[in-house]
Amino acid sequence: MKKILSIVLIASVLLGACKKEAAEEETDVVLIGAGIMSATLGTMMKELDPKLKINIYERLDAVAAESSDAWNNAGTGHSALAELNYTPEMPDGSIDIHKAIAINEQFEVSKQFWAYLVQQKKLPAAHTFINNVPHMSFVWGDENTVYLKKRYQALQKNVLFKGMEYSENYDSLARWMPLVMKGRSRTQKVAATHMDIGTDVNFGNLTRGMISALKNAEGVKVALNHEVKTMKRNADSTWMVTVVDRATKKERNIKAKFVFIGAGGGALRLLQKSGIPEGKGFGGFPVSGEWMVCHNDAVIAQHIAKVYGKAGVGSPPMSVPHLDTRVINGKKALLFGPYAGFSSKFLKQGSYLDLTRSITLKNIGPMMSAGLDNIPLTKYLVGQVMQSDEERLKALQEYYPEAKAADWKLETAGQRVQIIKKDKEHGGILQFGTEVVTASDGSLSALLGASPGASTSVDIMLSLLKKCFPGRVASAEWQQKFKQMIPSYGKKLADNVNLANQVREADSKALGLKYFVIQP
Template identity: 45%
Template sequence: MTEEFDAVLIGGGVMSATLGMLLSELEPGWRIAVVERLDEAGLESSSAWNNAGTGHAGLCEFNYTPRRPDGSVDVSRAVEIGEQFSASLLFWAHLAAAGVLGSPRDFVRSVPHSGFGRGPDGVAHLRGRYEGLRGHPLFADQEFSDDPAVLRDWLPLMFDGRNAGEEVAVTRSARGTDVGFGVLTRRLLAALRSRGGTVALGHEVRAMRRSGSGWTLDVRVRTTGEDSRLRAPNVFVGAGGGTLPLLQRAGVPEVRRYGAFPISGQFLRTARADLVAAHRAKVYGHADPGAPTISVPHLDHRTVDGREHLVFGPFAAFSPRFLRTGRRSDLLRSVRPGNVGVLAASARDNRSLMAYLVRQVAQTSRARTTALRTFVPTVDPGDWELVTAGQRVQVLKMTGARRGAMVGFGTELVSSAGGSLTALLGASPGASTAVATMVDVLAAGFPGRMAGWSARLAEIAGNRSDLADLTARTHMARRVLGLGPDGEGRS
């Protein structure tokens, strides 16, 4: 038998959970299903230990503010991400005020965000970043300092015992956050279920095909092998690393020339109480000369399941799987006649990145400790353990006539069959900008309904074209979430 829905969302991560709740706000009478292959939601990229938990708002990340050839800094991407994160805060606050998310402290806390510049070039980049952002209201609280006494006060773990002759500087924003995206995902899906939505855990979509003006999905219960069939006029695929293989099997023409390359991440982690107490911040540095932007190091305060940790990384590793729970054959199975040229061009045009990945895979524990020492001069290797974080799949595509590009940051929105099928590929800033990204998905998947939905979307997720209103409402949302200037919600 075939079960009918108005929308089926594939993947039980924060993206599908966000889209499901947005649809439930816009169309309360719709039948919405979320299908997840694992026995619990939010266990892949949304899981606490499979991402850094940073509420990416452009407050500290060098890779979102590149230097131009003349030395000036382009801050436009950081501003865009800051505005997108505001949309997430507004939507979470709306749901929290309605009493459907439980205590916000369970999934979001205030943790200052800092940028860390080292050496003349790093300090100049950081200063240019600060000057470019300080006039924007979402970045108005940023501070800049190169005074050793101030830096020791802000970040004692990083600046006690540091060489006095080293040229360093730091920016600091108290508006930063640490987000438990796994907890948030499960709260969103529980709220969707309470509104009549279907959340099918342990169900794997085996095949997907056009059916009239919509789509038919063949689904299997993983524990029993029982098969079922779903049909909907609109389908969204937000299955992380599982998205591209599913689209390929469905013969979606828009991804015929896409390739994919999996990258696993590792972090050094400690729960030693005195170290955690001396570093209550997320601090992002800059990539070393010649290193790719995906190598940006950061030292983060994390709270997971009520316990505080510090994590440092990332260190790249390699696995041919597209998901942590995927198959070793995932990479090989993704190679198709239509994307061989893209794969070859990407290997040719990203040689420095490939060389970096090879060095990272061969890296010794001593080399990882040396990298950590640039942030923590007094590091004792015995206090830290190496942990494997989530699996990311970088999208490979052609840009221009011949160049193969690796889409390392941002998300790739795919729309097919007149918008009846939408899908999301890519990673950072990912979960932080889920609400704004899902509004884009709504526009691609339901173009005829957006005019009727626009007022409601502005009410629950803000209007980026009205900066004054967005700023004021963001401030109110932070207070609802316990992230106000009075210090509530601090780790």
């Protein structure tokens, strides 16, 4: 009898294990995270192949509730028109504008795709997610003024930055940014650049618009409050994805041909769980952010610009100070910051154990090396965390001299995870920006990193598709569709004045934005 019971017990366990591993549903694509990246990739793939079955899983109960949300996202319309960290001064005194050109080109690609979706009625009215807000760079002091003028002169040599204005005149600057100049001494050495065609993008609304259209498409499922727990690659290069309903605690196994991990700060842990060799050695360093948010409508009404300054020594690029006009749900808002901080969470609504859980034998070496090489950054973050309300107000008053504490309130912004990766020379390096990590067979891809990710999301997803689906990308059918969605596909606007004029005019009309004709 005991032997029979043992056999029955073993059989039950084995049957249970087999049942757990069996797929309860099969799909073509699983997208993890309902943020701007998954929304962009899902929308693009559905346009390229309307027959695709796509499952989107989001651990929260709302779309775009983490980094893509307007109040959490520090990069609205990053196009390198004003961000000084994209144009570093070289040892010989010259200004390197290569990164600025690349980012501006990528943002133009994003605008083309959004314009296409608006025209196809697959996004709501453009003003709900993109609006014109001038982009400005502002500096003070002799050294910084010399730098900004050299930057302006270097950028003017490129087609994409034609139309930018430069001035050191107090009255001109006062017209561009009244709050910044009001109460400022006329004897102070100041300079600014001004680009009237800059934009503010509400990536939360943009994401919700794309996800809404996907939900209404045949073969697409969007499951909120569902968390991906594990992923296992099958022998045929498909993936068994285990998803749990956070409300009922019920698990389901989904078999997918392709998996994209676009879970923001949560992407690193999921990449590690996938077990792909390409993901080994990556680590993450979380950096939180805070905003000073204006609550005085009279003050908000006096400013309409994104005014970027220079980052402090040792500070991360995401901490470049800016006095920032936003358009959130149809209403103007005014923010200053971001003030950097530290939290061990990888997501705003994550766990304080996220950092600890991400440390493995494969990445602990690179993480320690990167830490030793970035002591100034550590000191900067400690200083930011220890700042008093008076010190934060003083930082704001450098950009808005007459700022009053009563008009502003400190609010928590989003959580970012900067990439740490292996490096032959240093052991490990802290990398700013975004990086796509892809399995060798193209069956899984993950996006790590932060700014300027959202603004360049379309270009990032184009690169991902080339890596994961090279054959289909090269096909005549997909090539034709790419050119329909993105008219400049395969070409560079920076090298073609006529094409740049043509594309900007078409996009601007579709999106309700300003534009001007670039003179050769």
